[in-house]
Amino acid sequence: MTNALDDLVAALEEGxxxxxxxxxxxxxxxxxxxxxxxxxxxxxxxxLAEAAPFMQGWRIRGGYGxxxxxxxxxxxxxxxxxxxxxxxSTRLDSAPRNPLACIPEMPGG
Numbered sequence: 001m002t003n004a005l006d007d008l009v010a011a012l013e014e015g016x017x018x019x020x021x022x023x024x025x026x027x028x029x030x031x032x033x034x035x036x037x038x039x040x041x042x043x044x045x046x047x048l049a050e051a052a053p054f055m056q057g058w059r060i061r062g063g064y065g066x067x068x069x070x071x072x073x074x075x076x077x078x079x080x081x082x083x084x085x086x087x088x089s090t091r092l093d094s095a096p097r098n099p100l101a102c103i104p105e106m107p108g109g
Contacts (some may be wrong), residue, residue, distance in 0.1 A: 004069060005052050007060035013090045016076050024071030024089040040070065064088035
């Protein structure tokens with residue numbers, strides 16, 4: 001079974017904890033997900049426990065074409081993560097939550 005929660009957990013750094021999530025539309029802006037997926041409340045700040053039931057039956061990481069996931073912002077104790085797409089490949093991207101001496105990455109290439 002596909003599970004976006006597994007994708008999220010895999011993207012976390014060791015010891016990193018999720019503080020809140022907000023869901024947006026499915027794919028390129030549809031408010032109706034396909035099949036029998038239950039749509040999460042859009043724009044509502046949720047805990048990971050509240051969001052987990054809505055993360056079943058779909059993946060964040062995806063192949064080429066239209067995104068087959070919900071838009072989502074995820075706040076952790078270290079970063080802000082979001083769904084991004086480059087050349088049709090869907091995945092999570094992130095930025096430090098607070099100012100941090102680091103080397104910024106160029107998404108895409």
